[in-house]
Amino acid sequence: MNRSAIIPRGAVFLVDDDVSVQRGVAALLRAADYETTVFKSGDEFLAKLSELDRQNAVVLVDVCMPGIQGLELQERLNADGVRLPVIVMTAHGDIPMAVRAMRNGAVDFLQKPFTVDEVTGALDRALSMQTPPSRQIESSANGDLHARYESLTPRENEVFRQIVQGDTNKEIARLFDISPRTIEVHRQRIMTKMKADSLADLVRMAVALDVGDSQA
Amino acid sequence: MDKISFSDIGEHVVDEIIDTVETPIALLGGDGVILRFNRACEMLTGFSQSEALGRKVWDFLIIEEEIEAVRQVFAMTCAKDLPTHYTNYWKTKSGKRRLLSWSNKTLRDDSGAVAAVLATALDITELRSAESDLTESQAFLRSIVDASPVAVVTINDRAQILSFSRQAETTFGYRETHVLGKNVKILMPEPDRARHDDYIDRFLETGEKRIIGRARRVKAMRSTGEVFPALLHVTEFTDGERVFVGFVEDLSEKEETERRLSDTQFQLQHAGRVGAMGEIATSIAHELNQPLTAAASLAGAVSLTLKKAQCDRCDDAIILLDDVVSEIKRASEIIHQMREFVRKRKTTKSLHDVNKIVEDAAALAIIGADADGVEVKWDLSEDVGKVSLDRIQIQQVVTNLIRNAIDAMHEAPQRILTISTRKRAREIEVSIADTGPGLNKDLKKTLFEPFVSSKKEGIGVGLSISKTIIDAHQGEIDAADLESGGCVFTFNLPAGNDESVGDNP
Numbered sequence: 001m002n003r004s005a006i007i008p009r010g011a012v013f014l015v016d017d018d019v020s021v022q023r024g025v026a027a028l029l030r031a032a033d034y035e036t037t038v039f040k041s042g043d044e045f046l047a048k049l050s051e052l053d054r055q056n057a058v059v060l061v062d063v064c065m066p067g068i069q070g071l072e073l074q075e076r077l078n079a080d081g082v083r084l085p086v087i088v089m090t091a092h093g094d095i096p097m098a099v100r101a102m103r104n105g106a107v108d109f110l111q112k113p114f115t116v117d118e119v120t121g122a123l124d125r126a127l128s129m130q131t132p133p134s135r136q137i138e139s140s141a142n143g144d145l146h147a148r149y150e151s152l153t154p155r156e157n158e159v160f161r162q163i164v165q166g167d168t169n170k171e172i173a174r175l176f177d178i179s180p181r182t183i184e185v186h187r188q189r190i191m192t193k194m195k196a197d198s199l200a201d202l203v204r205m206a207v208a209l210d211v212g213d214s215q216a
Numbered sequence: 217m218d219k220i221s222f223s224d225i226g227e228h229v230v231d232e233i234i235d236t237v238e239t240p241i242a243l244l245g246g247d248g249v250i251l252r253f254n255r256a257c258e259m260l261t262g263f264s265q266s267e268a269l270g271r272k273v274w275d276f277l278i279i280e281e282e283i284e285a286v287r288q289v290f291a292m293t294c295a296k297d298l299p300t301h302y303t304n305y306w307k308t309k310s311g312k313r314r315l316l317s318w319s320n321k322t323l324r325d326d327s328g329a330v331a332a333v334l335a336t337a338l339d340i341t342e343l344r345s346a347e348s349d350l351t352e353s354q355a356f357l358r359s360i361v362d363a364s365p366v367a368v369v370t371i372n373d374r375a376q377i378l379s380f381s382r383q384a385e386t387t388f389g390y391r392e393t394h395v396l397g398k399n400v401k402i403l404m405p406e407p408d409r410a411r412h413d414d415y416i417d418r419f420l421e422t423g424e425k426r427i428i429g430r431a432r433r434v435k436a437m438r439s440t441g442e443v444f445p446a447l448l449h450v451t452e453f454t455d456g457e458r459v460f461v462g463f464v465e466d467l468s469e470k471e472e473t474e475r476r477l478s479d480t481q482f483q484l485q486h487a488g489r490v491g492a493m494g495e496i497a498t499s500i501a502h503e504l505n506q507p508l509t510a511a512a513s514l515a516g517a518v519s520l521t522l523k524k525a526q527c528d529r530c531d532d533a534i535i536l537l538d539d540v541v542s543e544i545k546r547a548s549e550i551i552h553q554m555r556e557f558v559r560k561r562k563t564t565k566s567l568h569d570v571n572k573i574v575e576d577a578a579a580l581a582i583i584g585a586d587a588d589g590v591e592v593k594w595d596l597s598e599d600v601g602k603v604s605l606d607r608i609q610i611q612q613v614v615t616n617l618i619r620n621a622i623d624a625m626h627e628a629p630q631r632i633l634t635i636s637t638r639k640r641a642r643e644i645e646v647s648i649a650d651t652g653p654g655l656n657k658d659l660k661k662t663l664f665e666p667f668v669s670s671k672k673e674g675i676g677v678g679l680s681i682s683k684t685i686i687d688a689h690q691g692e693i694d695a696a697d698l699e700s701g702g703c704v705f706t707f708n709l710p711a712g713n714d715e716s717v718g719d720n721p
Contacts, residue, residue: 024510
């Protein structure tokens, strides 16, 4: 890698109220060559939004903060017509919250704590979108998505719904009274059939398909 | 001095004597006609001799139900020529009955024909009445003994059963007629059964009271061989012979109830501990996850920096840093699992009578709390019926709310706890109201969050757990101040019959 001519991979607006998280995540992002700006709250970010260069940028926001929270921040951006991809950070295992965020238009979610690959992967995907996926793009892709979804067996469908609610294999196994190993097999087949790379991918699809709503 | 006959003095002397004695004396003909009716008879019956003479005795003096019997006895007396003793009633002129004990003597003429029957009577009306009073009082005593909810068994000093009350029949499963005279040890299991005779002998010998006069828990045995716990109280008295009275209270039902209640209490306490741990874990999970995230990110930053540095052995360090990150992720997962263990705890739902659940939980909450001077008002609606719920968890919520309410009223001048249930359109509502100071204004918004408490000694997880539980039941819980002072906590549960397994959202 050429060290002298660093071309930033993109700009990241990091919004988190925890000082140590700010410091740690910002260090990681900078080491990974993202131009990183830190905001200690959603309010601060929104206040400074107009001054920011939003080209090739992504917002990385904690879902749970005092004041304006991650979900609200996103709604505010949507309402203001600000087209910035948003990635929410949730506590480990808080998939229901992630699902809600993605329903609100987040492009991805990250479970804290995360590895370098997890965070850079999510950021790069978001940056490559340029702008958040428009309704149009989504609907053109939807036909295919529905076809893939239809190809799931009834049991795979049930497991899919549990996975996107954040249940572990063990929990799903207990729920359906089958072995966790069988659930893992189902999970792999679901990922393959749905052409999903990650849990986040799968959740995104569930949101687009409007299934597995944990609020039901 | 030579004995002289009354008739030597004169015929009339006999008549005088007959009228002087206080014994009723009548002389009857062989056909029952009254020939002589002495003064005592007149006094007894109210009839004068002139009214009585010439009438048959059973035509006016014998009570109706005894006429037949009297005639037969009279006929036998005449035929066999025997002094006969007989007891029957005479009715007086005014209609009263007198019970008379008769000694009769048949008098015959020279030809052997019955000349007359001499009947002398003893009026035993009062005597018999005293006897029957005694019998009645015994019956009265017996009915009291039979009405006793405790089995009463009396025995003599040879351990033979003298009486066996109705409750004893129920408790032990024997009929009194089957056990009378039997050794009382048949009501005991071993080892008492084998030793009981010795117990009695020792007492009779030494007078040392081991059981008499004090209640003692013992094992007793029913006719079926079932051994059951009982409370035995023995007293002793002498009625001609020595009598021991045993009062036996069957404790099996009582102990069963106590056991059930203490089981529920244990389950509730256990659920409470698990719930508290879960709430603490939830909070720790959030607080701890932040520094873990920072640490993992820092390690990632170091790893990336080393990659760029391309130094000797940097790759080794990078591998170690990857391990650091995966250990940090593992720590985060452990905390997460701890939290999920409770949050996703399987709720075991089945249909339960809501009022019963509330009553049981309230009983436990009130027992466990310092509830002196708290007046409990019940307002349970009968149409709430059954709802699918996890009994232990919902009882945990109810006890939490009631204990909070009682605690809140500690210094209140008026202490009224109102527990009510209602059926709404689609849900069942349970509310617990108190007359305490009302909700703490500072805590109002965060009431159901963990580690929020207005109590000095509270760790503030009770309401947070309650909310977690009610959420898992797809219900709602809320609190409000009351205009009359105090506050009310209300939760509702869907009224459907859904018995599916519920997980937290």
